[in-house]
Amino acid sequence: MRVSTVVVVLVLACWTTVKSDPIGAGLLAAGLLGAPLLGLAALRAFWLFLFGRRFLHGKRSVDDPTLEEKNALLSTVSELDQDGCIRKMLCQLQTKEETSRTLEEKLLAKLFTNSSTENITPYNAAFVYATDIGIKTRNAAVCEKVFNKCSVGDLEMSDLLQKTWGCPSNLSQ
Incomplete structure (x- = not known):
């Protein structure tokens, strides 16, 4: 399946799920969640592309993504994350105790x-950087300060992540 098809299907499915939720619909109407929603849906497509079949079925797929497909998805996420909300979330996740994460x-x-320096590419560098800030500081306030263009709060982003990554299929199956 083509990368663009995966992203479009996930975005449409997740958009519908968030829009049907009263809080999600209000935030979408206010214009606060459009780009973060699309970015998180594209990140979910990236995760599913990398690990989905192995995670869901316990085996490696013959159709593992190529480097170009991985880069295309990360490029899409970067383009959608103009305000740095996904980078802020990645940073803040690293400040949480792992046991308290969903x-x-x-x-x-x-x-x-755990991206080593040889695994850093122009496509993932901003995300690795955000993760590293959270790991090194363990301070959510630093994440807020570094990624201050994002006006969406931590709780809203966490809720949005749960909604977008929980559709159209459940990840814990």
Whole structure:
């Protein structure tokens, strides 16, 4: 399946789920969640592309993504994250105790944690940087200060992550 198809299907499914939620619909109407919602849906597509089949079925897929497909998805996420909300969330996730993270937060945090310098690319560098800030400072206030263009709060982003990563299929299956 093509990368663009995966992203479009996930975005539409997740948009519908968030829009049907009264709080999500209000935040969307206020214009606060459009880009973060799309970015998180694209990140979910990236995660599913990298680990989904192995996670859900316990085996490696013959159709593992190519480097170009990975870079295309990360490029899409970067373009959608103009205000740095996803980077802020990645930073803040690293300031939380792992035991207090939701399943979706644990999965998202793993995407960019432990990236060695040879694995850093122009496509993932901003996300690795955000993760590193959270790991090194363990202070959510630092994340707020560094990624201050994002006006969406930590709780709203966490709720949005749960909604977008919980649709259209449950990750814990």
